[in-house]
Amino acid sequence: MDVFVSPRLTEPQSTQALEFSPDAAPDDWGLDYPAAGVSIDEPCSVSLADIETEIDALRSQQASTYSPSLSASFYLACHQLPALRQILSRYPGFRFYYDAARGHVHIMVESVIHQQCTKHAVTLLERCVQAIAAATTELVPNVAKRFDNIAELGTVTIDVPGLGLSQPDAQFLEDGCRFPTFVVETAFSQSIKSATEKAKKYITRTTGAVRAVLVVDVDYPDIRRIDVVLWVAKRVDGRAAVAKPFKAQTVQLYVADAEVQPEGAIELFASDFLEPDAAWPRQMRRPYRRMRPGGEQR
Incomplete structure (x- = not known):
């Protein structure tokens, strides 16, 4: 064979092709909506205990509503990152972004x-x-x-x-x-x-x-x-x-x-x-x- 044919990522013909659930909850993976309980625009310094409380609040909101505001933002010292990652590892669907220069963490729920x-x-x-x-x-x-x-x-x-x-x-x-x-x-x-x-x-x-x-x-x-x-x-x-x-x-x-x-x-x-x-x-x-x-x- 001497010809390489590039494959194509083809389009869905309808939302059904993406297997959407009509009752699915919306998601927030970004910085465009106010967080649940913690301000995104004005991140605050919190303890690990506060973080666990916030995560529990996000989980409850995820289970009971289809709010688009399933996220939280705060400042965290670099040495606290391992503890945060250990906490988040217990909750499937939770992800985070950490900006080292600012010490800023943003948690998101899928x-x-x-x-x-x-x-x-x-x-x-x-x-x-x-x-x-x-x-x-x-x-x-x-x-x-x-x-x-x-x-x-x-x-x-x-x-x-x-x-x-x-x-x-x-x-x-x-x-x-x-x-x-x-x-x-x-x-x-x-x-x-x-x-x-x-x-x-x-x-x-x-x-x-x-x-x-x-x-x-x-x-x-x-x-x-x-x-x-x-x-x-x-x-x-x-x-x-x-x-x-x-x-x-x-x-x-x-x-x-x-x-x-x-x-x-x-x-x-x-x-x-x-x-x-x-x-x-x-x-x-x-x-x-x-x-x-x-x-x-x-």
């Missing part, structure tokens, strides 16, 4: 809709990883073997010393690597601006070790629109230690009440998951030009 969107995106991405591995078996066998060692690990903490810790919705990690190569962020009840800033930070803070970030933007609260934005790492002047986020593609996947659904698809390349080298065929490396929904270059 909703059913949030989890289902992420799960569907992961399923499609897993198929793409398998397709790339199959397509490169004869073309570049060693790359195919590396793709066999890429696995989706769910929510795992990304720790960048001196900068902070974060927990994306999902991530694909090559066995033996420190950082994930591909990250998924689902935006529901947060602004696309907030999700975009997170996507950019994953790339810049890891100096491109995170090769790509897929942002699934779900219209809140009625789910009348679903967009997907792909951000990828682009080396600056070929320097390995410097990477900047590049907005590779924006695709509209779903529009409520539309007679014909959009025909967009995200086209993925081997270099979106692994750092390419000079021996790779051109077809396996992403061209750094904006791509139209159908995959063609602009």
Whole structure:
């Protein structure tokens, strides 16, 4: 085989394709809504006992209401982080972001809709990883073997010393690597601006070790629109230690009440998951030009 065909992350034709539950609770993964009990705009210093009390309040709210305000924000000393992580490990669906420079923690609670969107995106991405591995078996066998060692690990903490810790919705990690190569962020009840800033930070803070970030933007609260934005790492002047986020593609996947659904698809390349080298065929490396929904270059 001498031709590499990039797989495509294809669109759902309806919200049913994403397995939405009509009674699912909305989710907040960002800084756009007031927290339950603790102000996001004015974070306060709290004790670990206060944190546990706040988490219990969030759990109760999660169980009894569909409030979009399932989050809390506060200041925390760096030496208290292990204790916080131990507390959060007891509560599935709770994630956090820690800004080391500010000593600021933001805790978030996943909703059913949030989890289902992420799960569907992961399923499609897993198929793409398998397709790339199959397509490169004869073309570049060693790359195919590396793709066999890429696995989706769910929510795992990304720790960048001196900068902070974060927990994306999902991530694909090559066995033996420190950082994930591909990250998924689902935006529901947060602004696309907030999700975009997170996507950019994953790339810049890891100096491109995170090769790509897929942002699934779900219209809140009625789910009348679903967009997907792909951000990828682009080396600056070929320097390995410097990477900047590049907005590779924006695709509209779903529009409520539309007679014909959009025909967009995200086209993925081997270099979106692994750092390419000079021996790779051109077809396996992403061209750094904006791509139209159908995959063609602009």
